[in-house]
Amino acid sequence: MKIVRGTPNHEVLDLDYRLTASALERFVREELNGRGYEKAVVAVSGGVDSAVTLALAARALGPENVHALSLPHRDSSPESSAHARLVTDRFGVALETVDITPMVEGYAEQTPDITPRRKGNVMARARMIVVFDKSEQYHALPLGTGNKTERLFGYFTWHADDSPPVNPLGDLYKTQVWGLAEYLEVPDEIVHKAPTADLEPGQTDEADLGVRYRRADVILEHYLKGYPDEYIVGLGYTPEEVALVKRRVNQTHYKRHLPAVAIVSSTAINEFYLRPLDFRLED
């Protein structure tokens, strides 16, 4: 008697990257066009998230309609700038460099006790000042580059990395961004290097977070879908990893929302008065 074994049924993170890329390109094009834009600004850090965002934008809009910005600070790793150049060369996008050192140091000089962490946040916010000014200059909309993992962990500078109005990667875990990067032929050295915010010397994401992305992403996917801890542990993750991931998510919900507003009426915005962000009445 022939024995036919069924395939295991479980949650999968793997995506069809051709379909995903095609959908995200369409998203970029349509969200920009719906707002009256044909061009985008992308701050390119040399990391994989901004490389993938740049690649999608170039495919969606044409490389000539994408303004890539390299925004180094004197303490940034030279490798970051070199990788930013590598990415823009690969996708045929012109790269403009704006050194944010004078902006950041102008403030830091008045703040002698500033810590590396605080200064890193100032760098991230200084970068957004430049991005939004370049947006105005070129009539090009800023694209966000934050992925789902870092958004869920709150691992970003609030009102900085999360501020661009259109973000193609925000629903992709880091693991999926890596997969998409390979499909889009982002240079290997960028896909395979250790992810870093490069806001402090020697910093890496996974050391900051205390968990590997590929493990965190599986835990996150199951946690978000409501699987109990024991189920996730049964997949081969430690109770400590599960607890760490859950704690990071649950300490940072505020970073994924607009500010809390005291409600005194029955027309409070986004509480009672609900309209989607693309809602527009005809003139």
Next chain:
Amino acid sequence: MVRHALLQLKPRKGQIRRNLDHLQQALLALRDEGVDVAVTPEAYPTGYFLQGGVRELALEAAELEDRLGGWHAEHYQKPLDLVIGFYERDGGSYYNTAAYLELGGRGLVHRHRKIFLPTYGVFDEERFLDRGHELASFDTRFGRAAILICEDFWHTVTASIAALQGAEIVYVPSASPARGFHDRTPANVERWETLARAVSGEHGLYVALASLVGSEAGKLMSGGSLLAGPEGEVLARAPEFEEAVLLADVDTERIPPVRYDNPMLADLKAGLPLIFPELRRIVEEL
């Protein structure tokens, strides 16, 4: 043969005048194609996700009929039937509705108000809309039809009722955000095709699905409109995500022989008295 045009269109959110103009341009471009019945997606004149904006943008059925009827009279000598999904205002109630309009003829022939309002995940319809409470097949110039809107069709019992009422074609305006990117085709598009093939094959009828496209603040409406025939086969299929017009012919004369070979509908009718008490018991225990 009844020539159908399934209009897989992309509306601009809230821009009713512009969207109706876009629909009319699409229809005029098909004037030489001999279209008998055109079908729009769900909520086409406004876009799908409106939240509380439904209150500002819902149309009365008569208002929509007047606007389209006036336009039709200016451009057509012969009637044109149009199935159009829209948010409907009726007094103080709001519905997710699709109307069957015989433009240049009887006008509003039928109106179906969506019964199953998805209110889970990305959907929030029941917060802003009232449920419809009727499911009725109706007669068109070309045969007997029914309308089911989006999730209405995901409960196959609704299509069974329509078929038992004599429907030869089920029109399904839908708005389906793409989700499930694990395979070459979004999982929701696969699901639609599976459902359409199963329903059309089970009852020996046509299923005409017109599905919205366009990004609504990141929710990518998937398209994938299709026409399925009475043997459960896909006769025409539109691409995903992009605007397209699907032109396909419905031949209701194929239905009797197909149903003779595969008498599932007749068997269902014969078996209904056996299973109806169970259904009644389930309802009574709710």
